[in-house]
Amino acid sequence: MKLITIALSTVFISLNASAADSAAMKPTDAQISSVVMTASQAEVTDAKLAQSKATNKEVKDFAAQMIKDHGKNEKDAQALTKKIGVTPDMNFAQTQELKKSTATKAETMKSLKGAEFDKAYIENQVAMHQSLLNDLNEKFIPAAQNPEFKTFLQTTKGHIEAHLTHAKDLQAKMTK
Numbered sequence: 001m002k003l004i005t006i007a008l009s010t011v012f013i014s015l016n017a018s019a020a021d022s023a024a025m026k027p028t029d030a031q032i033s034s035v036v037m038t039a040s041q042a043e044v045t046d047a048k049l050a051q052s053k054a055t056n057k058e059v060k061d062f063a064a065q066m067i068k069d070h071g072k073n074e075k076d077a078q079a080l081t082k083k084i085g086v087t088p089d090m091n092f093a094q095t096q097e098l099k100k101s102t103a104t105k106a107e108t109m110k111s112l113k114g115a116e117f118d119k120a121y122i123e124n125q126v127a128m129h130q131s132l133l134n135d136l137n138e139k140f141i142p143a144a145q146n147p148e149f150k151t152f153l154q155t156t157k158g159h160i161e162a163h164l165t166h167a168k169d170l171q172a173k174m175t176k
Contacts, residue, residue, distance in 0.1 A: 026143035
């Protein structure tokens with residue numbers, strides 16, 4: 001359980017670590033797109049692990065939905081950034097921190113089995129989606145410059161809200 005708490009804490013730190021920097025300087029569309037794409041990649045990676053390790057059918061079904069939805073989101077983001085001439089800034093500090101924390105979390109998750117894995121995966125999904133939703137609301141949507149990109153982020157926000165609700169529902173079922 002200590003490892004799960006550490007992993008979740010790392011995710012929170014990662015997605016919010018640049019808060020002081022962001023307060024002083026709004027992120028650019030290139031920086032925002034890199035975080036959104038990296039988060040989608042991490043979601044797909046985690047969901048593939050859940051597909052192979054989860055024992056709860058609802059968790060496996062949720063993971064399948066994450067693969068589908070976040071895979072599409074990443075492809076859509078890539079196509080849109082190309083269309084509007086934005087090159088994702090993969091060196092953005094928040095993107096690098098997110099990559100590092102999700103890799104660490106994935107290693108922790110690999111060591112878990114059965115119901116412990118299922119619970120940790122869903123807890124992580126709640127944390128990741130809540131953190132990304134916060135970033136979308138507080139930093140990314142307000143800072144987006146390109147109108148098409150802003151619309152994309154607002155659409156993404158709707159998907160993230162739905163995923164968060166679903167993950168919280170699963171979490172509640174698992175704690176009963």
